[in-house]
Amino acid sequence: MSRREPREREFTEFFGSHALGLRRTAYLVVRDWHLAEDLTQQAMAKLYAAWGRTRPDTRLAYARRIVVNECLSHLRRHRPESAVEAVPDLPSPSAGDHPLDLGAVLALLPARQRAIVALRFLDDLSVEEVGRLLGVADGTVKSQTSRALDTLRRHLPDLAEELR
The missing domain is CATH 1.10.10.10 (Winged helix-like DNA-binding domain superfamily/Winged helix DNA-binding domain)
Known part of the structure; x- marks a missing residue:
């Protein structure tokens, strides 16, 4: 068995256990499920590259940090469009029914x-x-x-x- 096989197995188990939670966190930052998925995948690729240098007890914290940094970096590079109070072609809802x-x-x-x-x-x-x-x-x-x-x-x- 090569040294790579246990590493890949460990990473696959980690990914299976934590990817959904990390994606959820990414979504709350970027507000787009597809973008959150992409940024989580990018973060996981970075984690995989650093896997041998990480400790098992700090991997989840490290993964969260990578995900949040990916999200914040993306938002800095791609400023979101500015929101408007109401979409002009739709009627505004009354105060009591939103x-x-x-x-x-x-x-x-x-x-x-x-x-x-x-x-x-x-x-x-x-x-x-x-x-x-x-x-x-x-x-x-x-x-x-x-x-x-x-x-x-x-x-x-x-x-x-x-x-x-």
């Missing part, structure tokens, strides 16, 4: 805040873990989380009321 649209409100957050929200609340990472993963201070994670939650509460008052 459903809660968390996805639309998440799109209002800057990419780094979306990444922090995804890592903190979707992946259930601590402030310290998110700070290490993104290479920022714990205080930055806390302030960006606070700003993101303020934005969510402001744009989703119905959701804020339900959470009380």
